[in-house]
Amino acid sequence: MFTLKHYIEDLINLLFPELCYGCGNLLYHGEKDICTACLYDLPYTDYHLHANNLLAKQFWGRLPLETAMAMLYFKKGTKVQNLLHGLKYKNQTNIGIRLGKLLAQRLSESQLYVDIDVIVPVPLHQKKLRLRGYNQSEYIAKGLAEELGIPMDTKSLMRNKATESQTKKARYTRYENMQDVFCVNDTEGLANKHILLVDDVVTTGATLEASGNILMNHGVKKLSIAAIAFAEQ
Numbered sequence: 001m002f003t004l005k006h007y008i009e010d011l012i013n014l015l016f017p018e019l020c021y022g023c024g025n026l027l028y029h030g031e032k033d034i035c036t037a038c039l040y041d042l043p044y045t046d047y048h049l050h051a052n053n054l055l056a057k058q059f060w061g062r063l064p065l066e067t068a069m070a071m072l073y074f075k076k077g078t079k080v081q082n083l084l085h086g087l088k089y090k091n092q093t094n095i096g097i098r099l100g101k102l103l104a105q106r107l108s109e110s111q112l113y114v115d116i117d118v119i120v121p122v123p124l125h126q127k128k129l130r131l132r133g134y135n136q137s138e139y140i141a142k143g144l145a146e147e148l149g150i151p152m153d154t155k156s157l158m159r160n161k162a163t164e165s166q167t168k169k170a171r172y173t174r175y176e177n178m179q180d181v182f183c184v185n186d187t188e189g190l191a192n193k194h195i196l197l198v199d200d201v202v203t204t205g206a207t208l209e210a211s212g213n214i215l216m217n218h219g220v221k222k223l224s225i226a227a228i229a230f231a232e233q
């Protein structure tokens with residue numbers, strides 16, 4: 001039934017049209033944040049169904065992981081980049097929550113993520129946090145936590161110092177540079193738990209490797225990784 005509420009919603013939409021964060025087209029009635037066509041079209045990896053996927057393999061010998069996945073392939077100039085750019089640089093934090101919920105749907109289809117105890121977003125350095133005003137990975141983790149009904153912890157894993165631009169360095173130097181970047185200040189909250197570490201985009205994996213190893217050194221029982229997108233090297 002077309003109620004007064006629907007009528008008012010449509011009127012508001014007419015005056016302030018909502019656009020899809022992926023393609024920029026107008027959203028239709030019932031669509032939110034991302035249009036149906038984009039949701040259908042996104043380059044899903046299906047990594048959550050395959051323990052030995054490319055992302056998991058990238059961490060072999062670097063980090064003792066239970067399992068790892070990223071939901072989408074990342075390529076420049078695509079809808080995936082539009083979504084993540086909006087989340088990271090344009091204050092469009094609801095994209096993070098929406099993507100986190102989509103990620104949760106994927107994880108709940110998999111047997112690999114059934115015993116996660118705590119969701120931990122990769123922390124942003126305080127200086128960057130002040131500049132941007134928010135940690136984009138925290139919004140992804142929030143959507144994920146809400147949908148899965150698993151607690152999120154944003155206090156136990158912290159970042160020490162800002163890292164200079166990592167892009168032009170070799171992997172080893174990057175890893176060394178990351179070694180003293182993270183610290184754990186509440187071991188009790190994480191000890192003997194299966195932690196799901198959450199990031200937006202994985203490229204070299206240096207940040208996840210450093211933060212993951214710090215977590216493992218503080219009594220975490222099992223560690224897994226979930227990210228929105230993976231940029232193959």
Ligand SMILES: [Zn+2]
Pocket residue numbers: 020021022023024025034035036037038039
């Ligand atoms: Zn769209």
